[in-house]
Amino acid sequence: MNRRESLKLMAVASLAAAIPGCTLESVDKAAARVDGFEDLSKRKPSQMSTHEYTTLSRLVDYIIPADERSGGATDAHVPAFIDFMMEDTPDLSGPVKEALQWMDSASTRLFGSLFVETSEENNHKLLSQIAYPDDVKPDMEDGAAIFTTMRDLTASGFWSSKVGVEDLGYMGNTPQPSWDGCSHEAMEHIGLSYNS
Numbered sequence: 001m002n003r004r005e006s007l008k009l010m011a012v013a014s015l016a017a018a019i020p021g022c023t024l025e026s027v028d029k030a031a032a033r034v035d036g037f038e039d040l041s042k043r044k045p046s047q048m049s050t051h052e053y054t055t056l057s058r059l060v061d062y063i064i065p066a067d068e069r070s071g072g073a074t075d076a077h078v079p080a081f082i083d084f085m086m087e088d089t090p091d092l093s094g095p096v097k098e099a100l101q102w103m104d105s106a107s108t109r110l111f112g113s114l115f116v117e118t119s120e121e122n123n124h125k126l127l128s129q130i131a132y133p134d135d136v137k138p139d140m141e142d143g144a145a146i147f148t149t150m151r152d153l154t155a156s157g158f159w160s161s162k163v164g165v166e167d168l169g170y171m172g173n174t175p176q177p178s179w180d181g182c183s184h185e186a187m188e189h190i191g192l193s194y195n196s
Contacts, residue, residue, distance in 0.1 A: 041077055047086040047093055048100075053079055054116050055100045062127055063154040070167035073158050081157035096153070099146040106143055 045053040057079045066072035073079075086093045100115075103126075107115040111122045130136060130143035131151075158164040187193055 041080070043077070043080040043084065045079070045083045047083050048097070051114075051116070052097065052100045053083070055103060055114075056082060056096075058116050058123070059100075059103060059150060060154045060157075062123060063151050064158050071163045073154050076158045076161035076163035078154055078157035078161070081161070082153050085153070085157075092153075095146075095149055099150050102143055102146050106140075 048056065057074050060073035060078045060082075064073040064076075064078070066075060082096060086096055103115040106126055107113060107118050107122070110126060111118045115123065115126075127147070129140050130147040133144045133148060136144040159168070181194065
């Protein structure tokens, strides 16, 4: 047992002690469930069909693609995150499923095939019509609203993942040997100086 497992067990056990009827068996079940949610790469979709999950995976990778600095949204397990959020927040299930259906419907109307079956070029054409809300044609306004929701969910999943945190260069609670303050250029940019 490592330190992380020990801390989890102590946390679950301390809560269980306060609840009448909790047994060590139920504590073990709760700990196993927590373990299952830690690794989103092993999570199977519980709120979506295989087609919906595949569509979602393609869509989130267009929103946050892999680049030379970090992996993309699927590398950060954003589809699993969104599926988990749908399970945790049932009100989210309808809008996500409607978004995926809209993507298929629009793709079929424009290109004659479902979103995951059409070319990357056609996917880009479709997304460029809905990605910029200020430039959307009236017949694509629903798509723009849907895309904004999906972009927000994708960003939440990506930036809260290990891949996203590493992409930001966030070091966490790391002690700094010294702090010399902001650079002169940064202070000048915001109209301040250490001398005033």
